[in-house]
Amino acid sequence: MDRNQLLYRLSLLIPLVLSLTVHEWAHAWSAYKLGDDTASRRGRLTLNPIPHIDPIGTILLPMLGIPFGWAKPVPVNPLRFDRRWSMRTGMAITAAAGPISNFVLALLCAVTLGLLMRLRPETFIATSLGQAPPAVALIQMGFVINVSLGIFNLLPIPPLDGSRILARYVPERLHAQWEKVERNGPFILMGVLVLSNVLGFSLIGRPMRAVMELFNRLVMFIAM
Secondary structure, eight states: OOHHHHHHHHHHHHHHHHHHHHHHHHHHHHHHHTTOOHHHHTTOSSSOSGGGOOIIIIIIHHHTTOSOOOOOOOOOOGGGSOTTSOHHHHHHHHHHHHHHHHHHHHHHHHHHHHHHHHHOHHHHHHHHTTOOOHHHHHHHHHHHHHHHHHHHHTSSSTTSHHHHHHHTTSOGGGHHHHHHHHHTHHHHHHHHHHHHHHHTOOSSHHHHHHHHHHHHHHHHHHHO
16 A cells, blocks of 8 residues: 555545544434433443444445445434333434434535635635645545435435334334344345445435535535
């Protein structure tokens, strides 16, 4: 691995770790607000990245140049939710908090990029020529990572967050079948990912392009 590759992978690691940390913190915070302090008691209600780091998903994959990863799942006990919330509703809210946090971070990155381009026109020129300053490149990478994390986690495939949101609306008569799907979720997800790679299509390509176009318009609106 040459120096440029190492620098690129380190630059990928920084926004990815921050994004995953906020994602897991959002799960812990929403569960805490709903009455479940399990994550808090286990030290996961924190923006300190260390308790959230998964050696493979958070460190190894980015250092191998793979622009994706995961953190340690936040423990949630739906039995501890406030009685005002059903367990399924509480789990759906807690699950949705993760992707929402990523979209909020992507929005902050977009606003920051727009302000930088507005206040520092030379930044706009350098970026348009593909020569963005390191700080701008990190923000751009954080923008892309958070959009992709948010959309990917909304896929309704267990164990992704989207499956827990979908579970809120699964009819009672289909619960047994859905529980079987959840038990085999990791294998289903892996199979879908492998199949999509073999067939050459992206699970999140179209929605990601649409969301990024929306944010890019915001960047340009602020910059002009």
